[in-house]
Amino acid sequence: MRTHTHQEFEAELRNLKDRLLAMGGRCEQMIAMAVRAFEDRDEALAQEVMEADHGMDEDEVAIDELAVRILALRQPVGRDLRFAVAAVKASTDLERIGDEAVNIAERAIEMEPAGRLSRPGSKLPEMAQRAGAMLRDALNAFVEEDANKARDVFEQDDAVDDLYGEVMGLCLDDMKDPSRIADGMRICNCAKYIERIADHATNIAEMVIFMVEGRDVRHGNL
Amino acid sequence: MRTHTHQEFEAELRNLKDRLLAMGGRCEQMIAMAVRAFEDRDEALAQEVMEADHGMDEDEVAIDELAVRILALRQPVGRDLRFAVAAVKASTDLERIGDEAVNIAERAIEMEPAGRLSRPGSKLPEMAQRAGAMLRDALNAFVEEDANKARDVFEQDDAVDDLYGEVMGLCLDDMKDPSRIADGMRICNCAKYIERIADHATNIAEMVIFMVEGRDVRHGNL
Numbered sequence: 001m002r003t004h005t006h007q008e009f010e011a012e013l014r015n016l017k018d019r020l021l022a023m024g025g026r027c028e029q030m031i032a033m034a035v036r037a038f039e040d041r042d043e044a045l046a047q048e049v050m051e052a053d054h055g056m057d058e059d060e061v062a063i064d065e066l067a068v069r070i071l072a073l074r075q076p077v078g079r080d081l082r083f084a085v086a087a088v089k090a091s092t093d094l095e096r097i098g099d100e101a102v103n104i105a106e107r108a109i110e111m112e113p114a115g116r117l118s119r120p121g122s123k124l125p126e127m128a129q130r131a132g133a134m135l136r137d138a139l140n141a142f143v144e145e146d147a148n149k150a151r152d153v154f155e156q157d158d159a160v161d162d163l164y165g166e167v168m169g170l171c172l173d174d175m176k177d178p179s180r181i182a183d184g185m186r187i188c189n190c191a192k193y194i195e196r197i198a199d200h201a202t203n204i205a206e207m208v209i210f211m212v213e214g215r216d217v218r219h220g221n222l
Numbered sequence: 223m224r225t226h227t228h229q230e231f232e233a234e235l236r237n238l239k240d241r242l243l244a245m246g247g248r249c250e251q252m253i254a255m256a257v258r259a260f261e262d263r264d265e266a267l268a269q270e271v272m273e274a275d276h277g278m279d280e281d282e283v284a285i286d287e288l289a290v291r292i293l294a295l296r297q298p299v300g301r302d303l304r305f306a307v308a309a310v311k312a313s314t315d316l317e318r319i320g321d322e323a324v325n326i327a328e329r330a331i332e333m334e335p336a337g338r339l340s341r342p343g344s345k346l347p348e349m350a351q352r353a354g355a356m357l358r359d360a361l362n363a364f365v366e367e368d369a370n371k372a373r374d375v376f377e378q379d380d381a382v383d384d385l386y387g388e389v390m391g392l393c394l395d396d397m398k399d400p401s402r403i404a405d406g407m408r409i410c411n412c413a414k415y416i417e418r419i420a421d422h423a424t425n426i427a428e429m430v431i432f433m434v435e436g437r438d439v440r441h442g443n444l
Contacts, residue, residue, distance in 0.1 A: 068307055075297040085290055085310055092314055092425075172404065181397050185407065203314075 009074050016066050016087055017143040023059040023094045024139040026052065028132045030101035031197060035128040038108040038190060039117055049105035056098035063091040079211065083145070086207040090142060093200040097135065100193040100200075107186040118180070120170035121187045127163045127194045130156065134201035141208045150208035153201060160198040167191040231296050238288050238309055239365040242316070245281040246361040248274065249319045250354045253419060256326035257350040260412060261339055263330065271327035278320035285313040301433065305367070308429040312364060315422040319357065322415040322422075329408040340402070342392035343409045349385045349416045352378065356423035363430045372430035375423060382420040389413040 030052050037045035067084045070076060076084060117124070134156045141149035168188060175184035252274050259268040289306045292298060298306060339346070356378045363371035390410060397406035 064307070068303060071293060071307065072299055072303055077294055081290065081294055085286070085293065085307075088307055089310060089314055092311055172407075175397075175403050176400050178398050178400065181403065182394060185394075185410065188407065 009070075009076075009080075012066070012070050012074070013080065013083065016063065016070065016084070019059065019063050019066065020087060020090060020094070021139055021143055023056065023063065023091070024135060026055060026059070027094055027097045027101070027135060030056070030098055031104075031128050031132050031135075031194075034101040034104035034108065035125050035190075035194075037105055038111070038121070039125060041108065041111055041113060043109050046105035046108040050102055053098050053102050056095055060091045060095040064088050067091075079145070079214070082211045082214065086142070086211045090139075090204050090207055093203050097197050097200050100197050103193045104190050107190050110182075111186055112183050118174055118183070118187070120167045120174060120184070120191075123163055123167050123170070124187070124190055124194065127160060127167070127191060128197075130160050130163070131194050131198040131201065134160070134198050135204070138201045138204040138208070142204055142211075145208065145212050147209050147212045150205040150212075153205035157198050157202050160195060164191050164195045231292075231298075231302075234288070234292050234296070235302065235305065238285065238292065238306070241281065241285050241288065242309060242312060243361055243365055245278065245285065245313070245316045246357060248277060248281070249316055249323070249357060252278070252320055252323035253326075253350050253354050253357075253416075256323040256330065257347050257412075257416075259327055260330040260333070260343070261347060263333055263335060265331050268327035268330040272324055275320050275324050278317055282313045282317040286310050289313075301367070301436070304433045304436065308364070308433045312426050312429055315425050319419050319422050322419050325415045326412050329412050332404075333408055334405050340396055340405070340409070342389045342396060342406070342413075345385055345389050345392070346409070346412055346416065349382060349389070349413060350419075352382050352385070353416050353420040353423065356382070356420050357426070360423040360426040360430070364426055364433075367430065367434050369431050369434045372427040372434075375427035379420050379424050382417060386413050386417045 030049050033045055033052075034049045036042065037049065067087045070084050071081070074080075134153050137149060137156070138153045141147070141153065168191065171184045171188045171191075175181045252271050255267055255274070256271045258264065259271065289309045292306050293303070296302075356375050359371060359378070360375045363369070363375065390413065393406045393410045393413075397403045
């Protein structure tokens with residue numbers, strides 16, 4: 001009987017991990033779609049991103065409910081307890097990554113119709129690709145409970161910050177032409193949204209270390 | 223003995239609530255300071271906001287540790303369980319409100335030296351005051367476990383969104399003068415930061431309903 005219950009508990013934890021990974025996969029897809037919509041001025045694709053966001057909201061609720069269920073019925077201790085608590089915090093980050101993808105899609109729809117992105121805008125796909133990779137690595141570290149993998153994520157954040165600075169500089173330059181102000185601001189905003197996605201991935205990586213090592217590296221020393 | 227343990231448990235929950243309220247009070251103060259620094263171009267005050275943020279980071283860790291401790295040692299069920307889970311989610315929102323106040327303080331330092339704020343900038347204090355009130359109401363609803371008070375917070379969010387739209391419109395207009403582009407963007411960014419503070423307050427209010435009524439109103443029907 002004890003073993004049976006233990007197996008059930010393991011299955012529930014596995015289910016929680018699978019849901020986090022699935023939600024993360026949907027985030028990555030939304031980011032990629034939103035940035036492609038921005039690049040190609042593809043309004044239909046932007047609309048798809050906004051529709052996909054409803055699924056994210058459901059994912060967050062489902063993850064939280066599963067974690068609360070595990071806490072209530074299994075009353076885990078130590079690392080498993082920290083895992084369940086970290087999961088409800090990570091679901092918030094994932095849901096907000098979805099919101100950032102929607103923000104990008106909204107700016108995509110507002111952009112002036114034109115053939116190609118201007119110079120600052122052309123940096124966005126690279127930024128998005130890097131932020132997406134950070135998210136994937138952070139979630140893998142999370143479900144594998146691998147603190148070293150989590151630390152790798154922190155290092156990747158610098159490259160995204162650098163790209164953000166580049167985009168901002170190029171935009172301010174572009175916007176000296178008044179006809180480019182509105183689009184310049186949209187590009188700046190998208191760069192900011194992507195930078196925030198990278199921050200959310202970093203938050204998830206920090207959770208991994210809290211979970212695995214039982215100490216809190218947020219806001220400080222690694 | 224049973225009663226003694228129960229009293230201890232009540233004291234721990236009370237402690238958790240007090241810490242959330244104290245952290246929320248610090249948030250409100252940081253928001254007010256940051257916006258005053260922005261209004262008065264007061265670099266020293268902006269620096270104070272950045273220093274205050276370290277305390278916020280410690281607050282988040284302390285709240286999470288206390289909640290995990292309650293979950294581990296008391297293994298609460300029902301509403302108390304949901305309260306502990308909601309507390310670790312709310313601490314994230316509070317910590318990010320601190321980050322937004324720091325963002326405002328950073329923009330305050332970057333602003334061109336000048337006597338008075340321009341027209342769009344003069345809306346920021348009102349926006350900030352409203353967002354601060356939402357946060358205060360949301361946290362009171364949280365610790366009093368009052369779902370009706372929480373619902374009042376959702377309604378206040380519309381006024382902040384309207385002010386955000388106004389600031390954006392005024393800024394885009396102002397920025398037709400190229401010498402005002404850089405400051406115009408800073409004002410827009412600050413409006414966005416304040417709007418996000420209001421969103422965090424709304425998130426906390428949604429947690430209250432999850433906690434009190436055991437159903438999740440996030441992302442949907444109230």
